[in-house]
Amino acid sequence: xxxxxxxxxxxxxxxxxxxxxxxxxxxxxxxxxxxxxxxxxxxxxxxxxxxxxxxxxxxxxxxxxxxxxxxxxxxxxxxxxxxxxxxxxxxxxxxxxxxxxxxxxxxxxxxxxxxxxxxxxxxxxxxxxxxxxxxxxxxxxxxxxx
Amino acid sequence: xxxxxxxxxxxxxxxxxxxxxxxxxxxxxxxxxxxxxxxxxxxxxxxxxxxxxxxxxxxxxxxxxxxxxxxxxxxxxxxxxxxxxxxxxxxxxxxxxxxxxxxxxxxxxxxxxxxxxxxxxxxxxxxxxxxxxxxxxxxxxxxxxxxxxxxxxxxxxxxxxxxxxxxxxxxxxxxxxxxxxxxxxxxxxxxxxxxx
Numbered sequence: 001x002x003x004x005x006x007x008x009x010x011x012x013x014x015x016x017x018x019x020x021x022x023x024x025x026x027x028x029x030x031x032x033x034x035x036x037x038x039x040x041x042x043x044x045x046x047x048x049x050x051x052x053x054x055x056x057x058x059x060x061x062x063x064x065x066x067x068x069x070x071x072x073x074x075x076x077x078x079x080x081x082x083x084x085x086x087x088x089x090x091x092x093x094x095x096x097x098x099x100x101x102x103x104x105x106x107x108x109x110x111x112x113x114x115x116x117x118x119x120x121x122x123x124x125x126x127x128x129x130x131x132x133x134x135x136x137x138x139x140x141x142x143x144x145x146x
Numbered sequence: 147x148x149x150x151x152x153x154x155x156x157x158x159x160x161x162x163x164x165x166x167x168x169x170x171x172x173x174x175x176x177x178x179x180x181x182x183x184x185x186x187x188x189x190x191x192x193x194x195x196x197x198x199x200x201x202x203x204x205x206x207x208x209x210x211x212x213x214x215x216x217x218x219x220x221x222x223x224x225x226x227x228x229x230x231x232x233x234x235x236x237x238x239x240x241x242x243x244x245x246x247x248x249x250x251x252x253x254x255x256x257x258x259x260x261x262x263x264x265x266x267x268x269x270x271x272x273x274x275x276x277x278x279x280x281x282x283x284x285x286x287x288x289x290x291x292x293x294x295x296x297x298x299x300x301x302x303x304x305x306x307x308x309x310x311x312x313x314x315x316x317x318x319x320x321x322x323x324x325x326x327x328x329x330x331x332x333x334x335x336x337x338x339x340x341x342x
Binding site for chain 1: 157168
């Protein structure tokens with residue numbers, strides 16, 4: 001069974017390294033600012049003892065006030081997991097840095113999140129629609145769609 | 147709401163061509179397809195000799211239908227089930243499901259059709275050799291079913307291709323599909339080589 005790491009403990013380690021990057025943390029997850037997402041992800045992947053080398057899932061949630069992007073990270077080496085979240089508040093231009101260069105699994109997941117939710121992943125090598133066709137207007141999984 | 151497309155990679159020619167094709171299909175779907183059975187009312191125009199040839203030809207055709215495998219969703223399992231020994235549509239001369247549209251004359255569209263898949267369905271239909279028939283199997287193929295109001299689902303395959311027989315159900319039982327195939331047989335028996 002994969003051990004779920006405490007979000008609070010990880011948040012302390014992140015805050016030591018990157019001050020002002022953590023928004024909120026609880027037992028389940030860590031929420032960080034999108035401006036420092038890439039640095040934090042790189043830190044989580046490359047720090048000995050953490051070694052989150054596997055991205056199992058990437059999801060986007062629409063809370064009307066803001067969008068939340070959820071990363072489910074797993075370390076195959078230590079068999080532990082962590083839920084990392086980030087928020088973007090601008091509904092017209094939601095921008096989140098891409099993590100494709102860290103985890104290739106994010107490629108299609110970020111394209112899907114762009115397609116259905118309209119979140120732009122800055123630095124993605126091939127950000128275009130995945131499930132819908134070119135020319136489709138709108139992003140249908142947004143809560144204000146239609 | 148379409149967000150501003152800065153920093154997004156330029157779509158390739160294949161993507162643009164696909165998008166244009168799907169949008170043109172959506173536009174064309176606003177107009178109903180002309181009824182292909184109008185000529186059936188002109189039975190009185192047949193003469194006796196041709197009717198006899200018609201009967202033999204239609205009898206042979208209706209007893210040797212080659213169906214095309216077109217399973218899109220859960221209805222496909224009922225279609226597969228109707229081909230197995232328990233229901234055995236080989237009794238009606240439909241021994242083999244063909245995988246190539248060029249060898250088939252009956253297309254059983256079993257399942258939900260999305261706009262993304264619609265160009266493929268139209269292309270496969272156009273590749274089939276005449277004479278050809280289409281069965282819309284299940285609520286989704288008939289009208290879109292529960293997904294009718296969805297942004298991605300075609301509200302009935304008759305918006306894309308002409309349909310001969312509708313088999314309702316969600317999904318229909320194999321008996322229902324066999325009933326639909328019997329209706330296709332009846333329809334073929336009324337065909338004429340004088341078809342204009």
